[in-house]
Amino acid sequence: MQYDCVIVGGGFAGLQAAIQLGRYRHKIAVVDAAEGRSAYCRNYDNLIGWPEGVSGMKLRAAGRLQAERLGVRFIAGTAVTARRRTECFVLELESGEEITGARLLLATGVKDRIPGFRELIPCLGISVYICPDCDGYEVADQQVAVIGSGTAGANMALTLRHWTSRIIYINHETADVPGELLAQLAGQDIPYYEQPVAKIEVEDESQFRGVMLKDGTAIRCSKSFLAFGGNEVRSGLAEQLGAGLTDNRHVITNPRTKLTTADYVWAAGDVTSHSEMVTIAMGDGSQAAIWIHKSLIGTFDGRNP
Template sequence: MSYDVIIIGGGFAGMSAALQLARARRPILVVDAGLPRNRFAAASHGFLGQDGAAPAAIMREALRQLSAYPTVNFVHVKAVSAAGELDRFEVALENGEVHAARRLVLTTGVADTLPDIPGLAERWGQSVMHCPYCHGYEVRDRRIGVLANHPMASHQALMLPDWGPTTFFTQGMVPVDAELAAKLEARGVTVETMAIVEVLGEGLAISGVRLADGRIAPLEAIFTVPKTAPVSPLAAQLGCAFEDGMTGPHVKLEAGQLTTTPGVYSAGDAASPMHNATLASAAGVMAGIGAHQSLIF
């Protein structure tokens, strides 16, 4: 079947793009495999009007609202390949279906790679988190650790004392020179150069971390920024250019969320160095508007 726009990815960015196009009465298809990046988080915070709501509940309501528009179609399956050019794109799905569209909006997201430390990955999205603005308030006044996973980790360590007493675990990755040491001291951050080798605690809670020298440092929450990579190969298949961000590559954008491939738009975590539900939704709005206006002008 042929559509004006196929949106690949049904998260905050994709559904926001779909809403703009639905209200413009354009025939669109939303393709979603049902594995959002935020599936590990029990609640979404900092999103106006939805603070504290479960991401899955937000998406169910978005699906309900979008389903009321007669030009919107959904398929809950993985998109495996995409090819073509402006006005003549084809998207192949895992179930064997092939759909055509004049424009594409890629909101496929990223995959996270955490440091290989026992006890860390299973607590991801619960007591191990990445964004102080998304989760800092919920661990306020608790003992917080910042686990270095990239050279800019000290930035996070300098932020987190606004939420609780903070220890910066450099993991041998971030050299603390005199200037940085002074900044950390001014913020009340404790610096620990001995590496974390295990995260401890009952269930998904954290009680502390074991260090390489055998010591146990009491902690109740850990913030770390994972390395990220596009979860889908579609942007690369379509020839979209990428650029390096702080945590990994993301799709390079021009005005209106347009990629370097004519007719292909992108939004969300796969197209931004900054990852946040509100930012993803706003970018999705822009991608939907950009795709719609390109069909007119």
């Protein structure tokens, strides 16, 4: 069976696109590896209609059900290769299964660099955060430990100064921090520790309570932000199809249509260059879906000039 469009990625950009394309009554498949940022975030607090927050998986489950009611098919798996045939695209999954579609939407997202402390995962979105634009408000006037690496962590600590003056920065990977940034940290009264974290302290499974450093120093905090930089942009499929990438490997798209530089290939969500928030990813998905639909009915070419 050939689909009108295959969407790679079952996060918020992919789900929103699937719902919109389903409402256009197209034949749509979503390849969903059931992973990504939204899979491990336990609470989103900045979404309209959810003042008490909602978990990523709850929102994804609701989105999937809504798409399935519109006839969208979900295929569990990870797409490893993508190639172009004369009139379609062929995706191969890790299982060896092949899926074909006339159009392709890549919503493959970004993989964050998170240190390997198992205690951190249940805290994500509840007491440990990644995005200050999304969750800076959650740490207002509280004691916050930024656990990070080099410049990325220093900049995060300075950014959070907008919400709280009670910040420390732990350079877990002891990466270089320029003297200018160190001076800014000192000027904002942000204590700086350049040594690895040995242990994460958590209460009730999801409440961050502090860290113990390698030298035995114990630091008590109620919230934490992670800032390691070097996140993996999952743009490999786009690259295989010849789509242009930025220097940091985000997929280049037309700002209006979300079409990539590869004909009939769209991209949406955090795999593209945008402010990485749920609401913006959803908007990306809807925007891409509109132009995919136009290309399928012949009112938009779907090719690059």
